[in-house]
Amino acid sequence: MAYYLGLVQLIGIHTLLGLSAYVLMLTGQLSLGQAGFFAIGAYSAGILTVIFELPVLPALLAGALIAAFFAFLVGFPALRVKGLMLVVATIAFSEFVRLFFFNLSWRVPRGDISVGPDSTNGFREIRYFVANGWSAFEITAFVWIFVILVMALLWWADRSRAGAVLRAVGEDELAAQSVGINLTAVKVAAMTAGGFIAGIGGALYAHTATYIDHLTFTVLLATFAIAYPILGGLSSVFGTLVAVIFIQGVLVEGLRFLGDWRNIVFGLLIIAAMNLKPSGLFDAPTARMLKRAVGLDGRG
Amino acid sequence: MENSTRSGTSIRAMTFASVAAAALAVTLTAFAQPALAETERTVKIAGWGAKSGPLRSFGVNSEAVLTAAVQAINDAGGVKLGDGTMAKMELTYYDSACNADQAISVARKVESQTEALIGIGPTCSGAAAAMYGIFQKTVGDASDTGLQFPILTDTAIRPGLAKKSQWTFRNVPNEIAMYDALFEWLRTQYPDAETIYGGTETDQAHSRLTFALVIVPMAKKHGFEWVGGGIEGVTGKVGEGRENVMEASKSSNWLMADTNFSVQARAFKKSGADMMIISSHPFTTCGMLKEMKRQRINPKVLVGLTSSSSAETLKGCSDAAEGMYIPTGFAPITEAAAQVAALAEANGGSADLHSAAAWENAHIIKQVVEATGVMAKPDTLVADRRKVRDGLEALANVDGLMGAIGRVQDEGESIKPYVFVQADAGSWTVVHDPR
Numbered sequence: 001m002a003y004y005l006g007l008v009q010l011i012g013i014h015t016l017l018g019l020s021a022y023v024l025m026l027t028g029q030l031s032l033g034q035a036g037f038f039a040i041g042a043y044s045a046g047i048l049t050v051i052f053e054l055p056v057l058p059a060l061l062a063g064a065l066i067a068a069f070f071a072f073l074v075g076f077p078a079l080r081v082k083g084l085m086l087v088v089a090t091i092a093f094s095e096f097v098r099l100f101f102f103n104l105s106w107r108v109p110r111g112d113i114s115v116g117p118d119s120t121n122g123f124r125e126i127r128y129f130v131a132n133g134w135s136a137f138e139i140t141a142f143v144w145i146f147v148i149l150v151m152a153l154l155w156w157a158d159r160s161r162a163g164a165v166l167r168a169v170g171e172d173e174l175a176a177q178s179v180g181i182n183l184t185a186v187k188v189a190a191m192t193a194g195g196f197i198a199g200i201g202g203a204l205y206a207h208t209a210t211y212i213d214h215l216t217f218t219v220l221l222a223t224f225a226i227a228y229p230i231l232g233g234l235s236s237v238f239g240t241l242v243a244v245i246f247i248q249g250v251l252v253e254g255l256r257f258l259g260d261w262r263n264i265v266f267g268l269l270i271i272a273a274m275n276l277k278p279s280g281l282f283d284a285p286t287a288r289m290l291k292r293a294v295g296l297d298g299r300g
Numbered sequence: 301m302e303n304s305t306r307s308g309t310s311i312r313a314m315t316f317a318s319v320a321a322a323a324l325a326v327t328l329t330a331f332a333q334p335a336l337a338e339t340e341r342t343v344k345i346a347g348w349g350a351k352s353g354p355l356r357s358f359g360v361n362s363e364a365v366l367t368a369a370v371q372a373i374n375d376a377g378g379v380k381l382g383d384g385t386m387a388k389m390e391l392t393y394y395d396s397a398c399n400a401d402q403a404i405s406v407a408r409k410v411e412s413q414t415e416a417l418i419g420i421g422p423t424c425s426g427a428a429a430a431m432y433g434i435f436q437k438t439v440g441d442a443s444d445t446g447l448q449f450p451i452l453t454d455t456a457i458r459p460g461l462a463k464k465s466q467w468t469f470r471n472v473p474n475e476i477a478m479y480d481a482l483f484e485w486l487r488t489q490y491p492d493a494e495t496i497y498g499g500t501e502t503d504q505a506h507s508r509l510t511f512a513l514v515i516v517p518m519a520k521k522h523g524f525e526w527v528g529g530g531i532e533g534v535t536g537k538v539g540e541g542r543e544n545v546m547e548a549s550k551s552s553n554w555l556m557a558d559t560n561f562s563v564q565a566r567a568f569k570k571s572g573a574d575m576m577i578i579s580s581h582p583f584t585t586c587g588m589l590k591e592m593k594r595q596r597i598n599p600k601v602l603v604g605l606t607s608s609s610s611a612e613t614l615k616g617c618s619d620a621a622e623g624m625y626i627p628t629g630f631a632p633i634t635e636a637a638a639q640v641a642a643l644a645e646a647n648g649g650s651a652d653l654h655s656a657a658a659w660e661n662a663h664i665i666k667q668v669v670e671a672t673g674v675m676a677k678p679d680t681l682v683a684d685r686r687k688v689r690d691g692l693e694a695l696a697n698v699d700g701l702m703g704a705i706g707r708v709q710d711e712g713e714s715i716k717p718y719v720f721v722q723a724d725a726g727s728w729t730v731v732h733d734p735r
Contacts, residue, residue: 001412002408002411002412002447003409003411003412003413006405120502120503120505120508121458121509122429122430124464125433127433127437127446130434130436133443133445135445136445209400209430210433211400212430213400213426213429213505214503215503216400252402256394256395262352262395263352
């Protein structure tokens with residue numbers, strides 16, 4: 001059971017990572033900086049529980065706020081560029097963050113060992129959950145409380161004026177501006193919200209993995225972050241969840257028994273999925289079909 | 301026209317449904333619980349390592365050697381259980397890449413979804429450091445909900461990892477002892493060599509830490525001086541002055557993904573050192589060696605990292621590596637070691653200081669299972685795993701391929717015999733055997 005619960009935790013954490021990119025993509029911004037915000041959340045929360053011995057909840061919220069603060073700062077210069085230029089700029093930010101933690105050494109004595117980030121040696125002993133007797137089920141529930149909260153908030157936002165504003169900016173900036181939408185405020189807000197969500201994900205990741213190092217937060221992680229909403233589709237927050245389940249559950253874990261063939265089949269299935277469902281695995285027709293199936297389409 | 305569009309859409313929908321159904325079937329098959337009601341009892345073990353990504357060869361080699369070891373044990377009659385029954389050993393090997401998430405996921409899967417008594421892996425030190433963290437730190441501590449499942453790692457070599465948990469053990473060489481002895485020996489072989497210079501791949505913890513904590517301090521301990529100074533804080537004691545080493549070598553270091561080494565090689569050439577050190581894995585070791593050859597850099601002595609004493613280095617750059625010294629915990633110099641090297645090759649891999657440990661691990665597990673009275677029944681699984689862990693902790697000495705392996709009981713580490721090898725005409729030749 002611990003294995004399935006571990007997998008469910010990982011799916012939850014990667015869903016948060018994907019949702020952090022989803023928010024930005026609604027405004028038409030493609031960012032590879034999510035790995036950087038994820039890393040900031042992970043290291044900040046880890047330092048707070050390990051070095052300052054704070055409980056996990058305030059540490060997690062503080063980690064998310066610190067990540068959001070940096071996302072806010074990144075949001076302004078990011079306004080000056082878009083498209084591929086924004087991708088390159090945010091990769092540079094992610095690498096800057098990764099290399100900062102690669103060089104960060106902050107060790108404090110704790111009993112007969114020293115704890116804290118140790119540059120290349122990584123940041124070990126982030127064992128708040130297991131050291132405090134949390135069961136795998138409790139850790140999973142804790143992770144998913146945040147996933148459900150974030151998904152519910154985004155789902156609600158998507159149905160409110162805020163969602164309409166985000167999508168309007170994503171569809172046509174000029175048209176959005178002409179009806180009085182403040183592009184700067186919307187884009188910076190989306191970047192900050194994305195940073196906050198990635199920060200939560202990173203903080204949860206650090207505490208479930210118990211160890212992080214700079215190699216965890218490479219451009220591959222940033223690529224996964226944008227791959228989830230692209231593969232899942234931008235029509236609904238559930239698309240990101242479906243894509244994470246498909247990639248982490250089916251492709252990474254489900255195909256492990258294929259051994260050497262796993263990576264080849266992984267690539268082929270991604271290509272097949274994107275060709276067969278170009279608007280995302282959970283596109284609008286799929287959503288309508290599901291609604292009809294569960295009787296939520298509003299028809300008799 | 302509309303009909304053909306509709307027909308195209310339904311074909312696409314059907315194809316998508318088929319792909320989705322196939323993916324679901326594949327997943328269900330993969331996640332299906334193994335049949336528990338088996339009539340024949342077997343000693344199940346699980347291995348995992350990097351069988352994909354840039355370090356793929358490490359996992360392939362470990363699996364090849366482990367498969368050969370299990371075959372040899374079974375051919376010799378199997379493993380004697382607590383009630384005298386002879387049971388076969390059964391291996392399942394998983395790909396966990398060089399990735400912390402995947403190593404953790406496989407550890408959880410093996411612990412909760414299989415009847416494996418013990419795990420062997422993973423490949424990378426970073427993945428091992430992460431994976432060890434999810435294990436119970438102190439045996440019997442009810443307040444610690446970490447995994448309770450023994451691990452005997454064969455490859456991840458970064459110093460000091462196994463003491464993270466009392467459930468984690470390693471059978472990897474002790475680099476501190478090996479480099480201490482290597483530089484002591486080189487001092488006698490090259491009395492005229494005075495100066496050293498070197499570089500490392502800084503984003504790989506094993507390469508970097510071994511360079512800064514072990515190799516340079518041990519060289520200094522035996523009278524070799526860094527060109528131009530700058531490592532005065534290094535006393536010869538492991539760990540002291542490691543920042544100075546990294547500062548002094550900052551213009552000659554590289555990253556694992558680097559493909560151009562001209563600047564670093566120029567720094568090596570400019571140093572004019574008698575002895576040059578390359579602390580990196582085979583891929584960048586070869587890149588650096590080829591660039592050194594192109595720039596005609598010929599030091600009196602060339603020293604490499606333990607992990608590069610492998611077939612990959614010779615396959616990649618045997619010419620450029622000619623003359624390089626490396627201490628290693630494996631060389632086919634005993635009958636048993638030569639046999640393992642041949643079996644590994646027959647299984648599509650090669651035996652080196654990392655993968656050969658997998659052979660020893662399978663035999664250590666057999667020895668422990670027989671000594672502790674493991675029953676290998678589904679209802680004794682938890683007790684059997686605990687017996688194997690306790691048996692591993694109690695081990696003082698075991699037979700290895702190169703001689704007796706000592707154990708550091710409270711740290712879960714090994715003290716392995718070693719030799720010094722030199723790249724010589726496309727093969728590793730043993731030049732000194734301090735056993």
